[in-house]
Amino acid sequence: MNRRQFLKSMAVAVAGTAITSKLKVTAAESLVQDGISAELPDLVAVRNGEPIAMFRKGIEALGGMQSFVKPEQKVIIKPNISFDSAPERAANTNPELVGEVVRQALAAGAKEVLVFDHTLSDWKTTYKVSGTQEAVEQAGGKMILADEKKFYINQKNVKALKLQETDVFKPLLEADVFINLPILKHHGGAKMSCAIKNLMGNVWDRRIMHRSDLNQCIAEMLFYTKPTLNIIDAYRIMIANGPRGVSTDDVRLTKYMIISTDIVAADVAATKIIGYELDEVPYIKIAENLGFGKSDITKLNIARLEA
């Protein structure tokens, strides 16, 4: 790190802390206004704001980024950046949001923040066209390449029924904090792509998952990589022709965001936003049965915030 970079990141850190501490007050206020106890909610839903504003509001309700990222920790963020299409097409997680998460993670004291996806289109163009590369680098994070088999190491899990071994992205296993940052969209094969489905980008061979009961395999991904935090970008959602989408006609502006540590609950909330029944997306139930979260969100403490 040269001096300029250092100064820059210091400035970002200071600004970040300032913002978060200011937000803390407002968030706490609004929580009180909404009549929710000061106890931290299980799931936060934010709506009607720009992605960055919604995220700031939402994360504050969960105690701020510092309750997930401790100083000197290594943070890895997995947005969904599968296709070489622009943000308006909603095939990839909103780049501004990715940038903001990176910024906040750094502000919370993270040693380094890495961002990756095992892209489906050519990685170079995808990182660029999606706008993620620029946003992440501006925020002080690092985009890393996940396009070669040598970056993955073999992992086994006897508890899994179908996916008993798979090659997992190495930096992900080495990180202290794993932030799952999916975008909510329609998906031809799995009906819906969101938090749990996003984990498929953590492994090298996805073909085998399609080959041997896709829904079971998607749920079993959680044996290998369990996110610390799930942030669902539902600002723009793709409601047809997913996960790639054909044009902006497939996209609707919904302006929602879900944040939760419970990946199952987060995905259930997502089904409500996109308008699917829970049993249309079977892997959510499977994940619950494997013990990765609760699907009955009516029993959860949900904070609903207007950004």
Added chain:
Amino acid sequence: MKNKYRLIIVAAATISFLLSVSAFVFDQSWLTKGWLKLQIVPNLTKIFASFESLSIASFSTLEAAVNNLTLILAQDVGVAVNILLVMLLLAFCCGRFYCSVLCPLGILQDIIDFFSSHIRAKENRQARGSSKVVFKTPLNLKKTRYCILAVAFITLLGGWVVVWKALDPYSNFGKIVLNGANWARLLDTGISWTGLFFLLALIVLVVWKRRIFCTAICPAGTLLGLCSKNGMLKLGISEKCSACGRCAKVCPAKCINLSSKAIDNERCLRCLKCLGMCPNLKFLGIFKKQFNPKIEARFIASRRSFIWGGMLTLTGIVLGRLFNPEKQMQACYKAAKSVPCLTPTKIEKAAYFIAPPGAGSPERFLAKCTACQLCVAHCVGQVLKPAGCGTKNKFSGDNSSIHLDFKNGHCNYNCNRCGAVCSTGAIRQLDLAQKKRWRIGMANITYDLCVTITDGTECGACAEQCPTGALQMIAGTNGARMPQLNAELCIGCGSCEEACPVLPERAIIVKPISIQVLADDPQEFFKKQRSGSEERNKSKEWLL
């Protein structure tokens, strides 16, 4: 090096060679679209490729013909003409400097020659004193090279680049370089066997007779030779020459005739190795004749040569017309009135491969591509493979040309690179919007293999990747959603084939098609399908 002229040539050649190699390795448009544009054969074939716009009949549908016409008008043929003229003019003004500093294959031969002359020098030293050096009049092989050039041109007029494909120095350099400089990507692209064989042949030729390829075989060299033959600035020997033979010994082109004390400026490659060796050898003034006029032998139009010429022209026309794969296919289409023919002919089978977007049709590509491998080296999706490489599926034919192979990649939706780098006119440059609808193949689902049918579990790997929405998952027959293809939207990009998890034979394979056409516009298509877009966030109620 004592010879300062030679020093300049060597320096220029080194830089030029490195640039040419880099153009195959680095993704820089000033190299691929700039530097390599100086090569004369691609410009030549590009000019001839533009003639095809005149024969609209060669396209099955009017739409295809119109597309083709607009495409050709967009190609920079004018630039190609200009570059070609400049190169020929340069050869007329000062000789074949092209061959010593611009032609990468020429420089490659000089490199091989450098090593082989070391070996030769060693042998010479060992055998020193054993015999007196005897200078024979060097081989001229005029007929050979004129024949090759004539056949090359006439087949080109017939629309077929076959001779250039085999002998063009730039294209063959490309084939060699793909193997040499692109080691890292060799596993992805596969070995260009023709390149390997050509390199071996070239080594044999160089060790045997140094740059005989350039003076007797290379059609581009012959063309330049014709320009420099009676050019403005010639190399010559003065009458004071004592025929010591030093100059003739270094000359790789073997164009110094010591018995007549003259230099054949038609074959002289302007390597300038001889210059500075002897004061009797130098550039003559502008338009000055050589000391011994005998060497300026004209091409005597004897009856024999007339017969020769006639026969050659005939062979060329026959070859160009009858065996041109493109023309053959046209005849085939006309007879069958449907595309493709039901019983494939041999040619059609050879043409059964997926050609790069912008090639028009596999047959046209076979007829127009000189196989320089530049597109292979630069394919973003790494799906372009040299002839004979790649995996076969039940639809692929002989893969007798550069073709797309979707086993480990797909043609990127946001890419039109191959057309941009292709300088021969074989792959026409499509603009990105056009490329996104440009059909190069057609997906084909074998439901008996598809996971959603055989196992009854969800899959949709194909639909997930399909950029056009041509694949949709619909209610299946075995519990899980199964893929359905809308052929009107499919562009044959192979994303689905690459993704399909069923191995070894995939449940979805892209089949080659006979003619590339524009597929339906997906945006329009889905707009028509959908009516009234509901805004989910209209309601004041929380959705969850």
